[in-house]
Each structure stands twice: as structure tokens, then as C-alpha cells.
Amino acid sequence: MAKVNFSEYQIKGFYDEMFDDNRTVRPSYDLFKKSLEKVSWNKLNNLQNSTDRTQLSLGMTFNVYSDNEGVERILHLDIIPRIVSGDDWDFLSRGLQQRIVALNMFIDDIYNDQKVLKDNIIPKELVLSSASYMKECVGLKPPQNVWSHISGTDLIRGADGKFYVLEDNLRCPSGVSYMLENREILKRTFPEMFEQLHVRPVHDYSHYLRDMLESLTEVEKPNIVVMTPGIFNSAYFEHSYLAQQIGGELVEGRDLVVQDGFVYMKTIKGLQQVDVIYRRVDDEFIDPKVFNKDSLLGTPGLFSAYLKGNVVLVNAPGAGVADDKAVYAYIPRLIKYYLGEEALLPNIKTYICAEESDCKYVLENIAQLVVKQTDGSGGYGMLIGPHSTKEEQDEFVIKIKNNPRNYIAQPMINLSRVPTLCDNTIEGRHVDLRPYILYGKDIKVIPGALTRVALTKGSLVVNSSQGGGSKDTWVLDNK
């Protein structure tokens, strides 16, 4: 039986995570490649198939919004890992810490003193017009002064080999359960490689998460719950997984009730007070009394109980103001402003359609640019200029002209590629990198990430809702 080999593997001018431009294997992949080349194609395919089955038996499924309800899919896990060297990681980790500190200072400032607006570091209208800006949160002081306790930042590596921040997810970043379960699966797939390679562990994420949530309240032995929109939410698997991992109840809005300013859950023996809510319900749906009046997902009175300090919401409502894609363009300046430091992790050049000269440039060069909605996520509502038709471009020109505040544009970045198993062969596929950060009394950047991979040949869209898959991410120890 033929063994796996890379003789046919094409690099094609992209940054490849396994090989350099001379087709020499990079040091971080050296051992892995040698081990893989001892495996037959047959065995490799079997390993992949058994991974698919494991995911099903674990119920690692998600629902796709555009499909009819009830359609469950697994997020395809490609068994060839994305390996990050210890040095690269340590740099990323420092950059992410710097960024999350500045972003939290920014959110706190916006809802309190607004110094950053008074000092004209970022246009006032731009911030206050963000769909994620919550006027109800003005004057709020969340525990530890941290607004986004749980975040995930999307990074990409460009053709120059440098990492860039693509976007920040400060509200309800998803995918961490895949980071944890992918690792468990790959430990069964390639046990011998883990022994040789010294991959940094990720499993303590759940312990850190629990500790962080406990640190946000004075209550001894607090009652911590995870709040989910319910079983039909696309990330339901993750909600239930996390509730189980931290040993908290998984509640829906209808399981909670607010009485005399406190939040209780309805149990078979009466009401039991809730102290901390890790909520995976978006801001606008958490409390129909204050936000979306039609929301059935929330609990009436929840927000006022929160303002009284009787319950902790994680993340704090309003934190999304800092992951607005137009605000994103200013983040290097915000880091400088709050910390007096240069940003370690660069942004991608961003054109803000709300600004006249940028908008003109975008409209003239739309065929070369990636256009995104400022409050969008999940790969919805975006245009990839070079891969789009004239009609699609025209449609976006109209959209931008009608509501310039709602759009930004960026040059198209050719994301780096990782060898990926595709139908009995191995080909390069584009990837991004989403590490997870916990911010309580201190900051923990978990040495691992969700690597999302665009499985369709040539595609740059890695979102699970758009045909993306995932890879386990191995962060190596420094030699």
C-alpha cells in the first residue's frame, strides 16, 4: 500500500504553513511530516473516516440558518493539524493580551467618561452610531472593569508570513468547544505524534473559565449558569458542552424569573437564586422589557437586575461596540492612546465607507476589495470583489451608497494554506486562526485555537455556515 507523500503537493505562490517557498519543510512540521509519510493512504483515509464517526457520536453538530430547521451538520474536522511554533505563539499571545486590554479600556471609556471621543482619537458619530452601542449601558461599571471577559480574535497569516488581526469577537465568540473536542479526537488519531511533538495542552480552558466566572462575584459558591437561546440555535452543541464543562445549569430565558430585583431559576422545589450568567444570547434579546420587545429568548427584568448589581452577565451588554468593523480600523490608534504602545499585531488596511474619501476609493475599486457589513458576522453580508460577478458588485455599490456607515472594505488577503486531506490526495487549503482569551483578574490566552479551513478549492471563506471545516491547532513548546 502506497505511503503518504507530498511529491505532488502544490504551493502555488501562497504562504504555506508546512513548506517554505523552496519546498523545504518548516521546522514546526518536520517531525509531523516524517511520521505522516510512514502512514499508508489507506490508513490515513480510515483515520479520517473514524474521525467523522466520532464527531457524530459526540453530537458535535450545528444547525445552518439558511437551511430548514432540524438540519444538523457536523463541522468537518480535517485530521491534518495546523501547527504553530512556540515562538510564533508567544508573540501572538503578547499581541492578543495587549489588544484585549486596550479594547476593554475603550469600551469602559465609551460608556463612562468618553475621553477618547473628547480627544478626537475616533469620530464620535462613528462610535455612537454603531448598532452594537447600547445607550442603556451608559454609566455601567462591570466587575473588574472588564466588559469582554470571553473573547476570540480572528487572525490570518498573509503572503508575507505575518499575522494580522482580521476581526475581534467580543460578544459571544463561538467555536471553543471545537477547539477542545478536536484536540480530544486528534489525540486518539495520532497518539504517537503527541508524545514526540510536545504540544501545549488546551484542556484547562474549562477550569480557567469556571475560575474566571467565579471571580466576578463576591458570593461564595456562586450559582453559575449558561444561558442559551435553545436547542435550535446553531451553537447549541457548544452551549450544552460548556455548561457541562463548568458544572453549571444550562438555562433558557423561560427558566429564569426576576423577582424583587434578583434573578432566580425555576426548579422543582421553588426558586433558586442565580449569581452569574454566561449568556450566549445576544444583547438585544436578553430582556424584552429593555431591548427587543418581541424577544422570547430573554427574561423580563434581567437587565435591571444586572444594573442593580444583583447578577453578573458575561459578557457585559454593550461590549460589541468595540468589535464593530468600522471601529476596528481605529484599534491601533486606540492601543497607542490607552497603553502608549505600538500595536504588536497589525490590522489589515481598512477603508471606512462612512468617510468620504475612503468611500470614493471603495466604490471605484470594488472589484479588487472585500466589502463587509460593519455589524455582520458568520460570513453573511459580504462581497469578495475578485471572486464576484458584476451584478453582485453593482448590488453592493447601491447598498454602500444607501448606508455608507454600514460598510467597510479591505484588500483581499490571500490567507495562508495548510495541507488538507481531499479525496485521497493532499492539497493546500486556506485557513484562519481563532484563539480564545479569558479576562478576569488576569488574562489567559489558551495555547491553541480553532483553525477554520475553507474546504472548497480556491475558496477564502472559512465560516462554518459557508462550507468551512476545522483543524486542530497544535502550539508547540519552545525547544
Added chain:
Amino acid sequence: MLSRIADTMYWMNRYIERAENYARFMDVNFNLSLESVPDAEQQWKPLVMITGDWPLYESLYETVEKEKVIYFLGFDPKNPNSMYNSICNARENARAIRPELTKELWEQINYVYFLVKDGLEKKRWKENDPREFFKKVKKGCQMLYGIFAITISRTDGWHFGKIGQLIERADKTSRVLDVKYHILLPSLQGVGTTFDLSQWAALLKSVSAYDMYRKKYGKLTAVKISEFLILDEIFPRSMNFCLIQAEKSLNTITGNEGGFSNSAEKQLGKLKSTLEFADINDIFDGGLHEYADSFQKELNGVSSAIYDSFFANKYESINLNTTKQ
């Protein structure tokens, strides 16, 4: 324990029990059909009657045929109680309370779920011998009972799950007994024939009672079999045993040691004591069918009372009873 979770736990277990019973019914009946009178209607109609879904069957199918009945009870997505739907419902319930379950239990539920899904896709009811498939589902469910027993702490949720399972089991045992009595013995001439005996044996096998019954009584008689399935105190599928155990779980939940503290305890206690003091001859005098019928009604009443006492969130009417763990 959240009320919603307790409710879901209760139903998850009821559905698993239901699916396992259906799988066994079909396995046993198929077996029987190989050597008995090949009249499909006589052979398969009672099976649909047992489940209480005869009106639905009649509305969907014109004739009673082996393949149709197996499809209807085993796979039909239009039959809300089919084995397939029961497993799907059990899994949806399990998904909703995933954090309450262990990984082993969840994986096994998924195993059974994909088994029946695959069975529907591969049209197992068309196979010459679908028994292997039903055995797999039955074993899959029994594995679930085992994992439930050895990996879940005895929380209130566990006890609600247990109550759901026992109520479903008592209901199914009473139905097996009821329908067989009516269909098999319309006339006394047939009593004691080979045909009659093999039917009675099949009845016992339908509720996994054959071996234990033989051990206790040896000879197959209608009265003893009925006594065994209704009143036996130590056989785990008898109606009496199910209610004794269900009451124990209910008392554990409420912490009540005598009398009753809510309508669920009251109704379950009442029903259990009628079994406790019943005499099989009195039951036969009053009519076995009537007895089974009224038992099923009372049992539904117990299920509603459990809902009212624990799952319906009537918080406006109760005092703010705040508890801290």
C-alpha cells in the same frame, strides 16, 4: 433541578422505554409468525392494538400486512409513537439536557439514534428477517439503561427519569396483557391448545418475562401469567413492581416518609395500594380488559399529577421559596 430539565429527563426515559418495548414486541411477534397460522391480520393487528394507535393505522393503511405493521410501528415518521420517532424524541430531549448526562450516555443515545435513522434509510422493514435490526435497537436501549444506572448520580433528575421509565413500563405491560386477552381468547375452545400456549409464551416474551415466569410457576396458565405480570412484587416489569419503585423515587424527591405531600404522591400511592391488595381472582371476575383499561387511565392521571406538581411553573401562587445550594 430546573423544572424544565426534570420534565425533559422524565420524557427522555419514557421514550427510550417505549422504543425498547416496541423493538421487543416486533422481534417476538415476527418470531411467532414464522410458526403459527399465517393469517397476517390475526397475527399483526393485536400488535397495533397494544399501542393504542389502531385508529391512526386504519386511517393510513387499508390492509393489515406484516410489512406495513412493521413499518408503522418501527419506522413510520407519521406515527408519533413509532420506534423511530420515540428514539428521535428521546434524543431531542437528551440534547436539551445534555449537561445533565454523561458523555457515555450521550454517545450511546447518538448510537441508537443513528441506528434507527439508518434503518429508515435502508428500509429495514422490507428485509426478509428484520429481527437482527430490532435486537440491535433493543440492546442499544438496554445499554442506555445500564449507562444511566451506573454513570448518573442519584439526583432528583435521575429519579424523575426513573419514574418516567417505570410508568411507561407499567403502561406497556398492562397493554400487552389487555390486548392478548381479547384477541387470543374470544372462545374457550382454543384454550390449552398448542396454538394458545405458544401465544401465551409469546406474550411473556414480549415483556421479557418468560424465563422468570417459568422459574416461578413452571406451568403456563392465563391466571398465573396475569398474576405474574400484574401483581408480582419482585419481577421488574410487573405493574406492581413498577409502581412500588416509582413511589420510592417520588418519595426520595419530596423527602416525604409517610402519607402524601402533593397530588402526584397521592395518586401514585392510591394506585399502588389497589395493586398491593388486589386478588387475581377478583380481577378476572371484574374482567381483565376492564381492569387494564382503568389502570391505564389511572396511570395517565398520575403522569398529569406529576406534571402539575413539579413541572408546570406556577410560581405566582407559591411563596417565594428561595433556596441556596
